Amino acid sequence: MSPTAPSHKPPLSFWQIWNMCFGFLGIQFGFALQNANVSRIFQTLGAPMDDIPMLWIAAPLTGLLVQPIVGYFSDRTWTGLGRRRPYFLAGAVLTTLALLFMPNSPTLWIAAGLLWILxxxxxxxxxxxxxxxxxxxxxRQRASGYAMQSFFIGVGAVVASLLPWLLEKAGVANTAGPGEVPDTVRYAFYAGGAVLMAAIGWTVLRTREYPPETLRAWDEAPALVRRAKDPARMRGLALAWLAVGVLGIALVAGQGWAKELYVFTGLIASYGLLLLLRTLWRGESAFTHIMDDLHDMPGTMRQLAVVQFFSWFALFAMWIYTTGAVTSVHYGSSDPTAAAYNEGANWVGVLFAAYNGFAALAAIVIPWMVKRWGLRVSHLVNATLGGLGLLSFAFIRDPQWLLLSMVGVGFAWASILSLPYALLSDSVPAAKMGVYMGIFNFFIVIPQLVAASLLGVLLKVFFGTQPIYALVIGGVSMIVAGLCVLRVREPARQPAVAAAS
Structure with a gap:
């Protein structure tokens, strides 16, 4: 840093924060199209309801693998485009291509593969x-920054979720023959690709990044504490996880249990295998660094992991079962070729647009809530509102009134996308911001994998495969997440290093 450079990271203006977050409008445009329409595409291509969770497994698995790797390498990247922006651009190009191909999938398995790529x-x-x-x-500006991301997430998702419904109102065909995706969905995906590229391109062109040495000088996070590693103990723990997972896989196969449980037991075995590989690996690599950072994660991050588990379990239940719940309970049809089913499926798009719209409004309110109540109580209030919103699906019969349910879901969604990240970023060293944001994604992905493994089984065994009860389970889970945030410690501050030091 030069002698005249500020000794602390300077605050950004409203429009600078706007530009750096604008790309999230495009990301959420693609994400919302995926969430609102992929179950519909799967059912159109012949997937039965109890297979939907397994087909969705691609989405969380890719996040589990991709995010920590991208985070690790982006921490170590410095190019003419900066540190993070090359990854924004590469992801945008690939996502756009996937959005163009997804609604034209000729078979169910090609659609499942394209979901993985998307x-x-x-x-x-x-x-x-x-x-x-x-x-x-x-x-002091991070809660506002993540809230701005939530605002763009809400705005992008509102338009994306509404697109099939709006296209139908404009006269585009909303039904198609067996095995064919309606034109409303196809054209919505094409528009999504264009919006995503334009929004991310805006952020890439309108922002700049601080070089790594400047970020290190301005770092305000507490020092990362390296925990002692006992190779023998780690090896024993790895073998225990591996043994439990392998035993579980054998029981699922031998007892003829639901195939979804292979995901759950395979996840346990995979963690044990990764731990074992780390104890045997010599030298340094991306794998060893990520595993060591996972071992040494800050205490605040460990506490937030529980909050994230219950939050994202609830969200995954909502994303994969709302279409089935609303079409069967509120519109009386489970036939993807029926007009009533497609009318209900389009209404789900409206509901998803509504909760994202309410999330955009909540993003304006959340910084005020944080100033008044703090990060933790604000998140408790919002998560409770979301849980009550999901529970209300079981009691409301007029689908129009489900818009009221989405007010609570919207506040929870905006909060989940901002406040845990504000708590986390204050605890993470600048040099490891990317990898720890990627590792934090584990606690988003793992609950989705658990949900994909267990929700179908729970519904089949206890609730007669009625998808409405998945939303009830999700509502309870969301309220538990809000209560768990009260256990999270806010990190102690460390003064930034002065420029002259």
């Missing part, structure tokens, strides 16, 4: 955007 591509752009806020903003 979600991986979205994650390549999304993960650095989370770290970007931590890079660019001082601690």
């Amino acid at each position: 979600d991986a591509s979205i994650n390549i752009s999304m993960e650095p955007f989370r770290a970007f806020v931590g890079d660019q903003l001082p601690v």
Whole structure:
């Protein structure tokens, strides 16, 4: 840093924060099209309801693999485009291509494969955007920065979720023959690709980044504490996880249990295998660094992991079962070729647009809530509103009134996308902002994998495969998440290093 450079990270203006977050409008445009329409595409291509969770497994699995790797490498990148922006751009190109091909899938398995590609591509752009806020903003502005991201997430998702419904109103065909995706969905995906490229391109062209040495000098996070590693103990723990996972896989196969449980037991076995590989690996690599950072994650991050688990379990239940719940309970049809089913499916798009619209409004309110109540109580209030919103689906019969349910869901969604990240970014060193944002994604992905493994089984065993009860389970889970945030410690501040030091 030069002698005249500020000793602390300077605050950014409203429009600078606007420009750096604008790309999230495009990311969420693609993400919302995926969430609102992929179950519909799967059912159109012949997927039965109890197979939908397994087909969705591609989405969280790609995030589990992609985000920490992208975070690790973006921490170590410095180019003419900066540190994070090359990843924004690469992800945008890949996502656009996936959006163009997805609604033209000729078979169910090609659609499932394209979901894998689509979600991986979205994650390549999304993960650095989370770290970007931590890079660019001082601690006191980070809640506002993540709230601005939530605002654009809400705005983008409103339009994206409404597109099939709006296209139908404009006269585009909303039904098609067996195995064919309606034109309303196809044209919505094409528009999504264009919007995503334009929005991310705006952020790439209208922002600049601080070089790594400047970020290190301005770092306000507490020093990362390296925990002692006992190789023998780690090896024993790894073998225990591996044994439990392998035993679980054998029981699922031998007892003829639901195939979804392979995901849950395979996840346990995979973690044990990764731990074991780390104890045997010699030398340094991306794998060893990520595993060591996982081992040494800050205490605040460990506490937030529980909050994230229950939050994202609830969200995944909502995303994959709302179409089935609303079409069957509120519109009386489970036939993807029926007009009533497609009318209900379009209304789900409206509901998803509504909760994202309410999230955009909530993003304006959340900074005020944080100033008045603090990060934790604000998140408790919002998560409770979301839980009550999901529970209300089981009691409301007029689909129009479900818009009221989405007020609570919108506040919870805006809060989930901002306040945990504000708590986390204050605890993470600048040099590891990307990798820890990627590792934090584990606690978004793992609950989705657990939901994909268990929700179908729970519905089949206890609730007669009625999807409305998945939303009830999600509502309870969301309220539990809000209560768990009260356990999270806010990190102690460390003064920024002066320029002259």
